Amino acid sequence: MSELRPVPADAWDNLARGFADHSYRQLSAYSNACNDRFGARSERVALYDDQGTAIAASEVRIKAVPGIGSGLAYASAGPLCRRAEATDEESLDAMRSMLVAMREAYAERRSLILRVQCPLGPEEWNSASQAVLRELGFGPSDYPRAYRTICIDTRPSLDGIRASFHKGWRKMLRRGETRGLEAEVGDGPELFAAATELHRALMDRKGFTVELDAGFYERVQERLVGDDRMTMIVVRSEGEIVGMNLVSALGDTLAGIVGASTATGAKLSGAYLLEWMAIELAHERGLRCYDMGGFDPDDNPGVADFKRRTGGADISSAGPAQFVPSGVRPRIAQSLESAVRRVRRARRERGQRAAENAGEAA
Numbered sequence: 001m002s003e004l005r006p007v008p009a010d011a012w013d014n015l016a017r018g019f020a021d022h023s024y025r026q027l028s029a030y031s032n033a034c035n036d037r038f039g040a041r042s043e044r045v046a047l048y049d050d051q052g053t054a055i056a057a058s059e060v061r062i063k064a065v066p067g068i069g070s071g072l073a074y075a076s077a078g079p080l081c082r083r084a085e086a087t088d089e090e091s092l093d094a095m096r097s098m099l100v101a102m103r104e105a106y107a108e109r110r111s112l113i114l115r116v117q118c119p120l121g122p123e124e125w126n127s128a129s130q131a132v133l134r135e136l137g138f139g140p141s142d143y144p145r146a147y148r149t150i151c152i153d154t155r156p157s158l159d160g161i162r163a164s165f166h167k168g169w170r171k172m173l174r175r176g177e178t179r180g181l182e183a184e185v186g187d188g189p190e191l192f193a194a195a196t197e198l199h200r201a202l203m204d205r206k207g208f209t210v211e212l213d214a215g216f217y218e219r220v221q222e223r224l225v226g227d228d229r230m231t232m233i234v235v236r237s238e239g240e241i242v243g244m245n246l247v248s249a250l251g252d253t254l255a256g257i258v259g260a261s262t263a264t265g266a267k268l269s270g271a272y273l274l275e276w277m278a279i280e281l282a283h284e285r286g287l288r289c290y291d292m293g294g295f296d297p298d299d300n301p302g303v304a305d306f307k308r309r310t311g312g313a314d315i316s317s318a319g320p321a322q323f324v325p326s327g328v329r330p331r332i333a334q335s336l337e338s339a340v341r342r343v344r345r346a347r348r349e350r351g352q353r354a355a356e357n358a359g360e361a362a
Contacts, residue, residue: 004101007044007057013228015046015054020084020288021119022251024230025077029223031059033216034076038063043073045105047098055090056081056098060106065336070113070329072337073106077119077317082251088125096132103136107325113334115141118318120149120253120291129318138321143341146320150292152312154254154282161279166309169272176273181243182236183277187229192218195232195244199260214258217246230257233277235270243270247278254282256293271306 007015009028016022024030031042038061046057058078064071079102081095082088099116107114116138118129154161162170184191199214221230233245242265246257256278261271275292282290295314297304308314324330 002047002049002055002097002101004045004047004098004105007046009044012044012059015057016080017227017250018054018083019057019080020082020252021077021080021121023077023119023253023255024248024250024257026059026080027220027224027228027250028059029220029228031061031076032223033220034061037216045102047094047101055083055086055094058098058102060102062112065333068329068332070111070333072115072333073102073110073112074115074117075102076117078116080119082119082121082125088128092128092132095129096136099132099136099138103323107323111325111327111329113322113324113330115320115322117144117147117320119251120147120151120315120317123313123315126315126318133318133321136323138323141320141322143337144320146316147294148314148316149295150307150310150312151253151289151315152279152292152310154279154287154290158280158283161283164311166311169309172269173272173276176269176271176276179268180237181268181270181273183273184234184236185231185277185281187221187231189222191232191234192221194241195234195246198241198244198262199258202260202262214244214246214260217257231281233274233281235265235273237264237268237270240264242268243274245274245278247281249282249285249287252288254278254285254287254290256291259293275310
């Protein structure tokens with residue numbers, strides 16, 4: 001008989017490392033930083049079997065709506081279910097049991113909307129996870145956006161991986177390797193600060209904003225220790241950083257988080273070199289794949305084509321999906337959340353227009 005139990009905050013990160021689908025989004029430092037940003041709090045729970053083994057686990061971010069007795073319980077890249085010693089069938093059974101337990105604990109007992117954005121896994125796993133969500137009564141959620149990305153299998157030889165690229169992509173990579181760019185890989189504060197400044201300047205120049213920018217991850221990095229720390233990859237031209245790629249190696253995947261290049265970096269094909277260095281890093285660490293950090297052919301067709309031409313697999317994680325308990329209170333909470341998102345989106349759009357107008361005036 002399995003049992004859902006809380007996990008002490010100081011034991012969470014060590015427990016999460018035992019899962020192949022662990023990622024930076026389930027790290028305590030990341031979730032705590034998100035809580036500070038969005039006014040939420042975290043609960044960390046695990047499902048234990050009869051032998052006391054944690055067969056599934058999840059950090060759950062709680063955003064209560066004052067005065068109505070409801071709100072949102074959100075598992076970002078959770079629950080974690082894929083263990084190295086378990087078969088896919090056993091891991092899928094663990095996921096099913098975990099979601100049933102979470103549904104009872106959060107939705108049925110506390111009238112919270114339970115929303116799940118599952119961790120990214122192999123294509124077959126993602127499809128099976130989506131089927132489990134439907135089976136358990138989880139319906140689609142319009143927030144956050146579904147996570148679609150390009151994943152490159154990093155288990156073959158580096159020569160084999162390189163041969164799988166589109167010939168035009170290989171040509172641009174060779175160009176990046178021969179134009180005098182200097183590469184640096186590290187996790188120290190000086191490198192993060194310099195790369196963050198590049199990303200901030202890029203946003204200012206192009207007049208866009210993102211919800212979690214490089215500065216946010218710089219602050220998360222300050223709270224991380226050991227193997228949980230993220231890695232910054234940069235390329236320099238004549239000593240100046242002209243491109244950056246922030247990645248995280250947890251579980252069986254190297255995850256791309258934030259990337260940026262200056263006009264000089266783009267001219268020298270720095271983005272190709274940055275991605276190749278990430279692939280090399282994932283290969284050297286024996287990871288299953290490199291997740292290029294999202295794929296959006298509708299809103300960003302140029303970047304989507306750049307990623308597609310690596311020959312990687314176009315895959316999507318299961319979710320976002322939600323279970324909305326019966327009653328009026330959860331429906332009110334859902335309406336209020338939608339209203340808050342509309343306000344935030346309008347503010348971002350006004351900020352982007354103001355930045356664009358300032359750029360035109362300059």
